[in-house]
Amino acid sequence: MKLYPLKFKPIFKYRIWGGEKLKTELNKNYDEKNVGESWEISNVSGDETLVFDGVLKGNSLKDLIDQFKGDFVGTAVYKKFGNEFPLLIKFIDAKTPLSIQVHPNNKVAKERHNSFGKNEMWYVMQADKDAELIVGFEEKMTKEDYKNHLENNTILNVMHHENVNEGDAFYIPTGRVHAIGAGVMLAEIQQTSNITYRIYDYNRIDVKTGKKRDLHNDLAIDVIDFNLYKNYKINYNLDKNISxxxxxxxxxxxxxxxxxxxxxxxxxxxxxxxxxxxxxxxxxxxxxxxxxxxxxxxxxxxxxxxxxxxxxxxxxxxxxxxx
CATH class of the missing domain: 2.60.120.10 (Jelly Rolls)
Structure with a gap:
């Protein structure tokens, strides 16, 4: 059997903050309300995307790696990851803001969760007027300062808020506190990981559970990068017809x-x-x-x-x- 360019059937995820743009802007086909994420290519356990068409229809990424090995992922990738696929690709639509959150690095994620860490990047595809992302801190911060802001519900005041437009891109390394703001639709590229430490969630109630969502501040405090950075947005060239x-x-x-x-x-x-x-x-x-x-x-x-x-x-x- 011969490999060919592959499309996968997306997996749609309800999110407390999800909207309708994945359907109205990207023509995704689903009936649920508040779908916030379309997992396009995923090897996360329990959420494996399957080949959409052709002779390999219905195969998962693991199936393809088992069958084709380096021909599918690349020899070096296969040597490093075996039958694990290293990336997770998503589209995200935030009707209301995501929680303020942080992700652990490979070492911590392996020790605590037997998982990869979660380094990721965002590419903004559409943003409503005055929509923003939260990336990193706006002022120098110690662990004690941070704890005080959490206790006083003032953590939003010390985060770096950045208004965004289509084409803006951000790298979110592990340890960087971040959140997608209301009115932003973006593409997310990340390591294959579903580990998120939620540190602030606007005290909101999830209509599906009738409860507030769990926070993970005890886990988060050890992985946060408290350093201040001059610039969070990526500067890049956009020359025609080249990479x-x-x-x-x-x-x-x-x-x-x-x-x-x-x-x-x-x-x-x-x-x-x-x-x-x-x-x-x-x-x-x-x-x-x-x-x-x-x-x-x-x-x-x-x-x-x-x-x-x-x-x-x-x-x-x-x-x-x-x-």
Whole structure:
């Protein structure tokens, strides 16, 4: 059986803060209310996405790795992760703000949860007027200062609030306190992990449970980075029809392509799968003479064994993600 570019069937997640944009803006198909997340490519236990079509329809990422090994994920990726898939790709729609939260690093997550840590990045696809993200602190902070702000319900006053627009991108390393604000829809690229420490949640009640959501301040306090940083937003170039570097880390690499032509891509030097996330417009990928369309709000995974493709669009912005 031969590998080909793969789409997966998304998994939709109810969230207390979720809205309708995944349906109205990205044409996702679901009936539930308050869907806040579309998990596009996931190997999280219990939430494994399955191949959408073709002869491999119904296969999970684990199935594909078991069957194709390095041909699917890349030889180096397979040696490092075995049958685990290292990345989780989501679209997120925040109608109301997410909790203020933080994620542990690989070491802590392994010790406490037998999980990867959760380094992640955001690419803003749409933002309402005056919508914002919360990233890091606005002033120098000690552990004691932080505890006082938590006890006094003033933690929001010392967080860095940043108004955002389409195209803004942020890297959220483990330890950085953060939250997506109301009115923001974004693409999220992260390590395969579902470990979140919630530190503040606006004292709100979840209508599904009738209760406040749990906070994890005892766990969070040891992993928070209290340092102050000058800039949290990523500055990047957006030259036409080439891969522009967005975020390159030990956990994933993301480029952005602004395409208005036909371009040839040769991935011979990259020993990894490639994931394309369409964040504006639409694109056709041509592999061995077969055309695969990627529309706004869709993802496509190119197995590592496929090295040469063409990307064709009149107008598209594509995130290009690999390990």
């Amino acid at each position: 522009n570097k967005l975020v390159h880390t030990p956990y994933f690499r993301t480029n952005i392509l602004d395409i208005n032509s036909t371009i040839k891509k040769d991935y011979s030097e990259i020993d990894s799968f490639i994931i394309y996330i369409c964040v504006r417009g639409s694109m056709d990928l041509i592999s061995e003479g077969i055309k695969y369309s990627v529309k706004l709000g869709e993802t496509l995974l190119l197995p590592a064994s496929i090295k040469k493709v063409q990307l064709k669009s009149k107008s598209a912005k594509i995130l290009e993600v690999y390990f």
